[in-house]
Structure formats: C-alpha cells, structure tokens
Amino acid sequence: xxxxxxxxxxxxxxxxxxxxxxxxxxxxxxxxxxxxxxxxxxxxxxxxxxxxxxxxxxxxxxxxxxxxxxxxxxxxxxxxxxxxxxxxxxxxxxxxxxxxxxxxxxxxxxxxxxxxxxxxxxxxxxxxxxxxxxxxxxxxxxxxxxxxxxxxxxxxxxxxxxxxxxxxxxxxxxxxxxxxxxxxxxxxxxxxxxxxxxxxxxxxxxxxxxxxxxxxxxxxxxxxxxxxx
Amino acid sequence: xxxxxxxxxxxxxxxxxxxxxxxxxxxxxxxxxxxxxxxxxxxxxxxxxxxxxxxxxxxxxxxxxxxxxxxxxxxxxxxxxxxxxxxxxxxxxxxxxxxxxxxxxxxxxxxxxxxxxxxxxxxxxxxxxxxxxxxxxxxxxxxxxxxxxxxxxxxxxxxxxxxxxxxxxxxxxxxxxxxxxxxxxxxxxxxxxxxxxxxxxxxxxxxxxxxxxxxxxxxxxxxxxxxxxxxxxxxxxxxxxxxxxxxxxxxxxxxxxxxxxxxxxxxxxxxxxxxxxxxxxxxxxxxxxxxxxxxxxxxxxxxxxxxxxxxxxxxxxxxxxxxxxxxxxxxxxxxxxxxxxxxxxxxxxxxxxxxxxxxxxxxxxxxxxxxx
Ligand SMILES: Nc1ncnc2c1ncn2[C@@H]1O[C@H](COP(=O)(O)OP(=O)(O)O)[C@@H](O)[C@H]1O
Ligand SMILES: [Mg+2]
Numbered sequence: 336x337x338x339x340x341x342x343x344x345x346x347x348x349x350x351x352x353x354x355x356x357x358x359x360x361x362x363x364x365x366x367x368x369x370x371x372x373x374x375x376x377x378x379x380x381x382x383x384x385x386x387x388x389x390x391x392x393x394x395x396x397x398x399x400x401x402x403x404x405x406x407x408x409x410x411x412x413x414x415x416x417x418x419x420x421x422x423x424x425x426x427x428x429x430x431x432x433x434x435x436x437x438x439x440x441x442x443x444x445x446x447x448x449x450x451x452x453x454x455x456x457x458x459x460x461x462x463x464x465x466x467x468x469x470x471x472x473x474x475x476x477x478x479x480x481x482x483x484x485x486x487x488x489x490x491x492x493x494x495x496x497x498x499x500x501x502x503x504x505x506x507x508x509x510x511x512x513x514x515x516x517x518x519x520x521x522x523x524x525x526x527x528x529x530x531x532x533x534x535x536x537x538x539x540x541x542x543x544x545x546x547x548x549x550x551x552x553x554x555x556x557x558x559x560x561x562x563x564x
Numbered sequence: 565x566x567x568x569x570x571x572x573x574x575x576x577x578x579x580x581x582x583x584x585x586x587x588x589x590x591x592x593x594x595x596x597x598x599x600x601x602x603x604x605x606x607x608x609x610x611x612x613x614x615x616x617x618x619x620x621x622x623x624x625x626x627x628x629x630x631x632x633x634x635x636x637x638x639x640x641x642x643x644x645x646x647x648x649x650x651x652x653x654x655x656x657x658x659x660x661x662x663x664x665x666x667x668x669x670x671x672x673x674x675x676x677x678x679x680x681x682x683x684x685x686x687x688x689x690x691x692x693x694x695x696x697x698x699x700x701x702x703x704x705x706x707x708x709x710x711x712x713x714x715x716x717x718x719x720x721x722x723x724x725x726x727x728x729x730x731x732x733x734x735x736x737x738x739x740x741x742x743x744x745x746x747x748x749x750x751x752x753x754x755x756x757x758x759x760x761x762x763x764x765x766x767x768x769x770x771x772x773x774x775x776x777x778x779x780x781x782x783x784x785x786x787x788x789x790x791x792x793x794x795x796x797x798x799x800x801x802x803x804x805x806x807x808x809x810x811x812x813x814x815x816x817x818x819x820x821x822x823x824x825x826x827x828x829x830x831x832x833x834x835x836x837x838x839x840x841x842x843x844x845x846x847x848x849x850x851x852x853x854x855x856x857x858x859x860x861x862x863x864x865x866x867x868x869x870x871x872x873x874x875x876x877x878x879x880x881x882x883x884x885x886x887x888x889x890x891x892x893x894x895x896x897x898x899x900x901x902x903x904x905x906x907x908x909x910x911x912x913x914x915x916x917x918x919x920x921x922x923x924x925x926x927x928x929x930x931x932x933x934x935x936x
Contacts, residue, residue: 382930391849391929412853419851426933432843434576439568444850495850503933 336403338498338530339365339388344397346383346553357383358394359553365532367498370525372541373534375550381534382503384550388532389422389501390414419447423492425502429484431476437463437487438472444495462490466520482513489520500524502533506540518543570864577836584832585872588912591825592876593883595908598818599900600880611739615678617650617770620801621780627763628793633756636765637669637749639786643779644771645672651748652766656719656755658707663719669748675772678740683728686747694749698724701741702731717744720752768801822908829916833865837920844924845932858921865913872912873905 346358357380365371373381386392387399390406399407406417423444424430431440438459445455463469466486471479476487485505492500502521506514514537522543525531533544541547549556574581625639640649649669655662668677669691676685681702690697698717700708708715708726715726724746731740751759759765769776769783780798787794837844844857852860 386930386933389849391933412855415848415851415853415856418849424849424933430842430846430849430933432846434572435568435843439572443847447851447856491850 337364337400338367338369338402339363340398340400341384341388342398342400344384344387344394344399346380346387346392347395357553358387360397361550361553361555363548363555363558365530367530368525368528369530369532369546370521370544371532371546371548372544373532373548373550374536374538374541375556377536379550380553381550385501385503385532385534388499389424390417419444419495421497422499422501423495423497425485425488425492425500425505427504427507429481429488429508431484431487431491433477434475436473436475437468437479440476440487441490441494443491458494459490462494465493466490481508482510482516485509485513485517489517493524498528498530500529500531502531504534504536506535506537514540567867569860570867573836573840573864577839580832580836580839581868584829584836584868584916585875587825587828587832588869588872589875589879591822592873592905592908593879594821595818595904596876596880596901597883598814599898599904600884602814603898603900608738611737615737615739617648617677617768617801618772619775620768620770621776622652622766622768622799622801623780623783624797624799625765625787625791626795626797627765627791630760630763631765631791631794633760635790636760638790639783640669640671641782641786643671643769643782644776646675646773647671647769647771647776647779648675648677649748650768650770651759652768654751654755654759656752658717658719663704663707663744664742665719665744665746667746667748667751678730678743678745679732681729681731681733683726685728691747691749694747696722696724696750697727697747699728699730699743699745700726701743702729702736703741704744705729719744719746720754722750722752724750770801826912826915829865829912830919833916833920834923837861837923841924841927842932844927845929848927849929849933854925857924858917861921861924862913862917865916866909869909869912869916873909877901877905 341361341363344358344361344363345356348355348357361380361384363384373384375381383392387394390401390409393407397407398405401417401421406414409417432443441459441463442455445458450458460469460472463472466489468483468486468490471483471487476484479487485508488505492502500521506517509517518540521531521533531544533540535541546558546560548558643649647670651667651669654667655664657663668686670688672688674686674688674691678699680699683699685699686697689695698719700717704717708717710716716723717726718724730743730745731737769779771779784796787796847857847860848854
C-alpha cells in the first residue's frame, strides 16, 4: 500500500469569473521512504499540491488517501490529528512563532502527544544537540539569523518523528552554504526512512533527491525516478 | 504550555494586555464595591431591625407656648411600667462638635434595649433623679476621658459618668456603636431650654411586649390636662437612620460597568488575535485543532480575568483602607464576592473570546505559512 495516493485532484480558488484552477487532475503516488522534489514555474500549483498532501488544504475534486485512509472527507479534529502525527513541515520563511523561544517552537508538535514534560524536554534537547543549536535553546527566535532559524524549523520537523516531511522552498531564504547544509540534513533524514517531499526552483537542490516531479500549469508534466544524481 | 504562552503574549503585547487587565480590574473593583455596599446595607438593615425599639410609635406634640420641662415629664404619668420614651433629634455639644445622643425615659422600670459589653444599664433611680450617667457605644470610647477608676464623657457643660459600654463583644454593630444613651431627665439646662423653645417635642414610645395604644391615650389625657392648647400627632415608628439603597439601581450600574469592560476586552482581544494569526496558523499546521486553539484562548482569558479579579480585589482593599476614615465601609470580602469572582472570570473569558475565537477558527495555516 502506497503512503500517499492522489487521484485526479482538482483545486479551484475563488468564485464565478474570478476562479483560478490551481490543480487540474493530478495523479501522484508516493511510497514510504521516498525523497522527491517538485519543480515547476511560479504559479504552477506546487504549493497548492503540497498543502493538500499536508492536509492543510482540501481538494475541490478528487480523492486523497494517506496510509489508506481517505482524508478528503475528514473533519478538522481528525485532520489536525493527522497533521500532528504523520506530517511535518518546513517552510521558506521558517514559520516560527515570534515571541517564543527556540525550545517552545521546537516542542510545539509534542504538546499534542501524550508525553510527559520530561520526555518532551529530552526529545527537544536531543534534536537541538543534533543540529548544533542547543546553546540557542532559551533564545527568542526573532533574534536568530536565517540559517539558525531554518535549523530550528528543521528541529521542529525532526522532533515530531513523522513519516512524512514536507518542505516548501526550504532553501529559498538561505545562502548557498546553509542551503547545502539543509539538503544534507534532508538526505540524512531520508536515510533514516522518512519520506521527504521538497518544492524547489533550484536544480541543485533537486539533484539531492531521488525522484523529480515537474508541474506545469496545474498538471504533472514529468515524473522521473533515478538514483541520487 | 499555557503559562509560557501567556507569558510570551504579555511580553509581546504588553500594552494590549495591560488595557484588558485594567478594564477588567476596574469592573471587578466596581462590582466588588457594589457587593460590599449591598452587603453593608443589608447588614445595617438587619441590625436596625434587630435593635430598633419594639412596638414603637412616634409622637409629635406642638405646644401653644414654651412648655415647662417638669410639666413635660408629667406627660408620661401613669403610662405602662415597661413602656419607655426616647426623645428624638437631640444633639449635645462635645468640644467643638455636636454629638447625637439618645435620651431615654421610663416611669417605673428600666427595660434594657441594648446589649452590654461591660458595665451596667441605668437604674430607675438614676432615670428619675436625672443622674448624669451615660451608656456609650464602642466608637464613642475615643471621646471618653478616664479619671482614676472612672470614665467620663463631657457634653454641654456637664460631665456624664460612663456606667456601661453598649454593643456586642468582638463585633461591630453599627447601629449601636456610635450611640450615646443618657437619661432624658439628665439633659443639661441649656439643651432643655433649646428644646422647649421650639415648642415642639418629637419622641418615640415603645414597649417590649405590646403595642402602646393605652399609653398613647394616657399621654393624650395628660396633655389635655397639662397643656390644653397643645396638639398631638401619632404616627407609625420610622427609624431615624435613613437607609435608601436601591439594589436594582446598583445592580444595573454594576452590569453596565461590566459590559463596558467586556466591550473593551473584546475589542482589545480581537486586535490581539489579529496579531496572533501567524502563531495560530503555525499551531494549526502542527496539529492543533480549532477546539485546541479556542480552548487555549479561553484558558488564557480565564487567567487574564482571574488576574484582574485579584487586582480588583486588591484595589478594593487598598481603597477601603484609605477611605475607611471617612466613610464606614466593611473591608472584608464575602462569599458573595468570591462566587461572583468565579462567575466573573468564566463569563468574561467566554464573552471576550467569542468574536476572537471565530476569527481564530477562520485562520487557515496555508494563509499564513508562507508569510515572512
Ligand atoms: N489562496 C489562494 N487564493 C486564490 N488563488 C490562489 C491561492 N493560492 C494560490 N492561488 C493561485 O493558484 C495558483 C497556484 O499557486 P501556487 O500553488 O502557490 O503555485 P506555486 O507554489 O507553484 O508558485 C496561482 O495562480 C495562484 O495565484
Ligand atoms: Mg509556492
């Protein structure tokens, strides 16, 4: 059974004459442990697709099965549960909660789990250590540099220990060096068995992945699998 | 989590939080003061009910000319043994101030009207002989001078020996504690002259066991004999302490102030939520449901209004300490206060959160995720 199964997915924004059809019949199947990049011109529907995969948005038409469960019919409560337990996100602009510390940001997904405070603390500490930002733990995130912020975001995605990690142009706001470091981390996570889907413009970023899906105008244009190039 | 979240919010939006707390605190203060004054009025009413003269009627006599005082006392000849007389609206000078006193009179037997903390009540001899003796309430003890083993209260040019302290041990009894009770017959000459010069006499007759109809008749007979031209009016007894507390009006005022505070809080919280859509979007992306978000906001508002309650109560205690000298106000917080506080906290939080919660529910993680 595939991890992610998208069947004839449509997504329309707006109403009447102002509608935009962002996705036009997308079929996509992703298995456990895949490392995929989604590429395509700006406005082609990449983010829309990723948001639907991440259960943050619902398709207008079509069926999405995650782990065999049709999630298109689920309600807020169940969707948020899936987001918490199965999916982690990394965003271009980091999406960290301002005014909160590094620890509080990283621990965010864990408060919804049945864990003790001590367990939460241990897990967070472990990943902060792993990413070399343990010393920033008590710092307010708004005081960090871009590279540090993205590591906090990665730590938050790692600490959740979900099977799926989704990243929407994660290197977009980073310099070359930090971007390369981030991709190394994704490779590492993939080797540990996680399924990673990365949206990118950057061929170099895509070269880290094992499968490249190209989208043009809301439709899948090509889908090439290969060993890491 | 909720504590660190609210701590962060306060740090991030100190002014907004300050005004929410300020608004709610002030309304707690107003509600608390309102409850205190209602409690106080109720207490006074009860005390007054309890200590007012039994089976009493008010009598007004208008004389044709200035009456002779000894003759005035003759009005009460042959009234019932237990029936007492209280002269109303009598004040005596004490130093520079005027002091309200309660002159009492019986013809055959003294009936104790007030409980005693110490000492003794008047004897019938003291009443009949016009002895300068006084019973004083606790609050009047500060006006009393100690000389040797005796205590005296100077009123007019006379020194009254304090023979007893009236009141209830260990408890304030406002209708008693300010009183000075003396035999009617002991009034200083100057006071008597002033009284008779008005050609008016207001007094209350009372009896511990039965309505004093016969005494009323007897007094009328005496009057017709002693002062043929005088007029007598009898009316039901009304307390000389005026208690006009309109509970409905107070309640309406409190509710209005509360609603104002809520409107203020709703405004500020809505604005606050606006500022927090980013945080809420992120929380949703990482698995918080609408229910989680709304209950988080509700808990935060509960904490904020609980803090406001504490501040409001503290303000009241503080204010009370300061204004206690001027107006007599009880400073204790009652069960009513505490239960109102609980209702206040939950209600305020619920009311304040409705509009912001609807806003928060509409936040979609996708709307905010790619914002800088
Ligand atoms: N919330 C939205 N409301 C209306 N139109 C949207 C919304 N989100 C995306 N779109 C439109 O859908 C299309 C695809 O957008 P998006 O998925 O963000 O593309 P990409 O990420 O590939 O740049 C674009 O034309 C965009 O304008
Ligand atoms: Mg995009």
